[in-house]
Amino acid sequence: MQYLSGIDDHRTSTGLDNRKMLMWAFLGSDVMFFGTLIGTHLIYRNRNLSGPQEEILSIPITTISTFVLLMSSLAMVLALAGIQRGNMGQFRFWTAIVCIFGSIFIGFQMFEFTEFAVHYGLTPRTNLFGSTFLVMTGFHGTHVAVGILWLWSILFASYKGKIHQGNSLQVEIAGLYWHFVDIVWIVIFGVVYLIGAYGAEGRALEEVPHAARAVGIG
Amino acid sequence: MAANIGILKRPVSTEGVWGWITTVDHKRIGILYGVSAFIFFLIGGIEALLMRVQLAQPDSTFVDAGTFNALFTMHGTTMVFMVVMPAGAAFFNFLVPLMIGARDVAFPRLNALSYWLFIFGAILMNFSFFKAAFPDVGWFGYAPLTTSEYTLSSSTDYWVLGLQIMGIGTTAAGFNFVITILNMRAPGMTLMRMPLFPWMTLIVSFLIIFAFPPLTIALTLLLFDRFFGTNFFDTAGAGADPLLWQHLFWIFGHPEVYILILPAMGIVSDVLPTFSRKPLFGYTTVVFAGAVIAFLGFGVWAHHMFTTGLGAWATAAFAGATMAIGVPTGVKVFNWLATMWGGSLQFKTPMLFALGFISMFMLGGLSGVMHAAVPVDTQQQDTYFIVAHFHYVLFGGSIFGLTAGIYYWFPKMTGRMLSERIGKLHFWVMFIGFNMTFMPMHILGVLGMPRRVYTYSVEQNWAGLNLFVSVGAFIIALSILLLIINIVRSARKGEAAGMNPWAAATLEWAIPSPPPHYNFAVIPTVRSQHPLWDEEANAVEPPPLPAHGEPHMPDPSYWPIVVAFGVTMVAGGLLIWQATTWVGLFVIAVSGFIGIRGIYGWVFEPVAEESAERVHAHH
Numbered sequence: 148m149q150y151l152s153g154i155d156d157h158r159t160s161t162g163l164d165n166r167k168m169l170m171w172a173f174l175g176s177d178v179m180f181f182g183t184l185i186g187t188h189l190i191y192r193n194r195n196l197s198g199p200q201e202e203i204l205s206i207p208i209t210t211i212s213t214f215v216l217l218m219s220s221l222a223m224v225l226a227l228a229g230i231q232r233g234n235m236g237q238f239r240f241w242t243a244i245v246c247i248f249g250s251i252f253i254g255f256q257m258f259e260f261t262e263f264a265v266h267y268g269l270t271p272r273t274n275l276f277g278s279t280f281l282v283m284t285g286f287h288g289t290h291v292a293v294g295i296l297w298l299w300s301i302l303f304a305s306y307k308g309k310i311h312q313g314n315s316l317q318v319e320i321a322g323l324y325w326h327f328v329d330i331v332w333i334v335i336f337g338v339v340y341l342i343g344a345y346g347a348e349g350r351a352l353e354e355v356p357h358a359a360r361a362v363g364i365g
Numbered sequence: 366m367a368a369n370i371g372i373l374k375r376p377v378s379t380e381g382v383w384g385w386i387t388t389v390d391h392k393r394i395g396i397l398y399g400v401s402a403f404i405f406f407l408i409g410g411i412e413a414l415l416m417r418v419q420l421a422q423p424d425s426t427f428v429d430a431g432t433f434n435a436l437f438t439m440h441g442t443t444m445v446f447m448v449v450m451p452a453g454a455a456f457f458n459f460l461v462p463l464m465i466g467a468r469d470v471a472f473p474r475l476n477a478l479s480y481w482l483f484i485f486g487a488i489l490m491n492f493s494f495f496k497a498a499f500p501d502v503g504w505f506g507y508a509p510l511t512t513s514e515y516t517l518s519s520s521t522d523y524w525v526l527g528l529q530i531m532g533i534g535t536t537a538a539g540f541n542f543v544i545t546i547l548n549m550r551a552p553g554m555t556l557m558r559m560p561l562f563p564w565m566t567l568i569v570s571f572l573i574i575f576a577f578p579p580l581t582i583a584l585t586l587l588l589f590d591r592f593f594g595t596n597f598f599d600t601a602g603a604g605a606d607p608l609l610w611q612h613l614f615w616i617f618g619h620p621e622v623y624i625l626i627l628p629a630m631g632i633v634s635d636v637l638p639t640f641s642r643k644p645l646f647g648y649t650t651v652v653f654a655g656a657v658i659a660f661l662g663f664g665v666w667a668h669h670m671f672t673t674g675l676g677a678w679a680t681a682a683f684a685g686a687t688m689a690i691g692v693p694t695g696v697k698v699f700n701w702l703a704t705m706w707g708g709s710l711q712f713k714t715p716m717l718f719a720l721g722f723i724s725m726f727m728l729g730g731l732s733g734v735m736h737a738a739v740p741v742d743t744q745q746q747d748t749y750f751i752v753a754h755f756h757y758v759l760f761g762g763s764i765f766g767l768t769a770g771i772y773y774w775f776p777k778m779t780g781r782m783l784s785e786r787i788g789k790l791h792f793w794v795m796f797i798g799f800n801m802t803f804m805p806m807h808i809l810g811v812l813g814m815p816r817r818v819y820t821y822s823v824e825q826n827w828a829g830l831n832l833f834v835s836v837g838a839f840i841i842a843l844s845i846l847l848l849i850i851n852i853v854r855s856a857r858k859g860e861a862a863g864m865n866p867w868a869a870a871t872l873e874w875a876i877p878s879p880p881p882h883y884n885f886a887v888i889p890t891v892r893s894q895h896p897l898w899d900e901e902a903n904a905v906e907p908p909p910l911p912a913h914g915e916p917h918m919p920d921p922s923y924w925p926i927v928v929a930f931g932v933t934m935v936a937g938g939l940l941i942w943q944a945t946t947w948v949g950l951f952v953i954a955v956s957g958f959i960g961i962r963g964i965y966g967w968v969f970e971p972v973a974e975e976s977a978e979r980v981h982a983h984h
Binding site: 159161165168169172175176179182190194195271272273274279300 | 471472536539543544547548549574575576577578579582585586589593594596597602603604605609613616965
């Protein structure tokens with residue numbers, strides 16, 4: 148691992164580890180990725196010629212999945228605090244929780260996509276909303292999935308002794324990524340779901356989408 | 366290090382072909398970039414010459430309209446993505462660590478990955494020639510014209526995927542150089558003591574990491590439209606916005622032109638002081654002018670779209686922002702002139718090319734301000750006037766600046782001097798050929814000759830100037846031949862360069878030519894902007910190796926090329942998938958596995974056993 152930081156006997160100019168700075172730079176770049184996707188989605192709002200659009204978004208269900216994802220960030224903080232104090236039990240427990248919560252979020256997303264396809268006939272090919280919404284949230288879901296894979300790998304490596312208090316920076320960097328992915332979701336939840344669902348043309352506020360009824364809420 | 370989980374042992378040898386394939390040395394990667402860029406420069410140049418043969422005569426049938434489309438598409442794409450950008454990357458790689466006093470870049474293996482992604486992407490795109498035809502949709506690939514509704518040919522798929530892969534490599538390189546320059550500077554090398562070339566590299570790297578994502582997304586959306594039937598650019602069937610692609614592409618595309626020109630500006634800002642024998646005038650303003658150009662560059666993309674009907678307010682705002690870029694650019698030009706003012710000018714070949722850069726780039730900049738004015742641009746849009754403009758900034762600017770860099774740093778890279786006599790001849794032939802080629806294009810544009818037409822009739826009275834232009838193009842080709850002769854001659858009997866043949870001021874000249882693989886035996890401590898001018902002691906002899914021997918450098922690695930291969934073959938699998946679904950899926954699965962396996966191998970790669978012993982012996 149030591150070569151990730153380049154030449155090991157060289158202190159960095161800023162005092163910040165190279166890998167940590169790389170993650171910050173990547174996240175800056177990733178803002179542009181998501182910005183482009185969310186921007187495209189917003190440009191195409193209410194331009195659909197046919198098919199379902201924002202009114203099918205379920206705020207009650209997505210609120211739950213958003214809450215789960217936010218709690219995974221809390222777990223991430225506790226996991227990092229654990230390994231930084233050398234408490235491997237705490238680290239492993241909370242890292243597993245992050246992965247599980249992330250997986251629950253992905254599960255919600257799969258449920259949502261299936262609902263849209265089965266009950267509203269919405270696929271990426273249906274209309275502009277289908278294309279922009281599914282590709283944008285799918286891109287975010289891929290980010291979550293990569294994060295889960297990464298954290299499982301770190302957890303696995305910790306049992307082999309490759310992750311320990313001495314290189315807790317590995318966990319910190321993965322954590323930066325994980326928090327960022329959460330923050331992007333908050334933007335998507337606010338801009339796409341809340342503004343979209345409640346700002347959609349011709350939607351009555353009390354109307355409950357099918358997805359929410361299906362699981363008995365809303 | 367028992368846990369050698371890799372199938373591939375970490376390589377040790379730096380000899381032979383495998384040494385180059387597994388190299389993580391920034392200087393070798395720089396040379397790989399440079400040689401690749403030069404080969405593509407010859408290919409792109411041949412494409413240009415074929416177009417000029419076609420246009421030399423009215424009603425010519427040398428190539429047909431379709432071939433002509435492919436020629437200007439590949440000429441543009443090649444020159445932008447496979448020549449000027451990798452040529453810039455060649456200089457970033459070879460020089461930036463030397464100029465800031467580092468032993469390598471921050472992430473040596475990521476650096477190798479960038480190169481392999483670039484070369485594999487470039488090969489994939491050019492491979493379309495054997496499969497279908499060359500891409501023929503323009504270097505800008507405007508959707509919806511590039512959706513499968515209008516462009517069936519799979520050549521467009523090669524264009525999209527090739528560009529995508531090169532873009533990933535470029536973005537990775539952008540990260541690498543941001544971190545390298547911010548974090549790997551020698552003690553005392555504060556940001557405001559850095560030479561201008563690393564400064565411009567830093568700014569270009571920031572441009573890359575913020576400008577490439579919109580292109581990546583635009584290409585992804587187009588890819589999804591073409592492969593999976595999404596509706597992002599389906600204007601007729603789904604009501605998509607016909608301008609979406611143009612916005613996304615130019616949000617990338619305008620910063621891109623600064624990605625192409627700022628490295629050349631950095632080179633010239635370091636060449637001029639050396640041959641004027643005085644420091645760069647207004648160092649701080651030149652640095653900040655570069656940053657301002659880059660910043661404003663993100664707010665001017667719609668000046669590529671003035672004729673699309675954006676509305677008066679939007680157009681006026683973009684016109685104003687575009688003209689504003691003329692200010693920091695002018696600041697730079699005046700600083701360069703003031704650097705020479707009162708200096709002891711030495712008209713060596715690098716200096717000639719730097720002067721050629723300033724004068725030709727000025728002309729391109731001035732015509733740029735002309736079509737920042739919307740009514741003027743409306744007249745000039747899609748005429749040869751635009752072709753003249755951007756060749757003055759890209760050839761007269763970037764290529765002249767990069768050539769100044771070749772002549773300036775060739776002795777450092779190879780240890781041998783290039784011939785001054787041939788070099789000066791090269792400059793004058795190229796300077797004359799360049800102006801013969803592109804100056805008359807201004808007139809042709811004003812006369813109304815449109816871009817991208819494959820022929821014209823006698824009655825249009827464009828024949829004389831076009832013939833003149835074509836002759837000029839072949840004179841440029843002659844000048845490139847002179848460069849090749851010069852390099853071959855130097856390799857055979859060039860005189861030894863020594864450490865600092867130009868008596869320059871910056872750190873790269875404080876070490877032997879070519880530099881040892883560890884660059885600096887002892888990392889220097891920097892006390893001023895011009896370490897070699899201010900501290901005579903530094904300029905005499907490099908300090909001896911410390912007692913414990915050579916500095917320990919990263920081992921070579923197979924994983925960068927493995928990961929790059931996996932990524933490229935996923936794209937290859939997509940192309941196969943179009944023809945034969947199951948074979949394509951199989952290729953995607955296998956190469957996806959190779960890519961992911963490569964990443965894990967990379968992360969857990971141990972140091973080579975031999976070097977582990979070496980390190981051990983030191984302690």
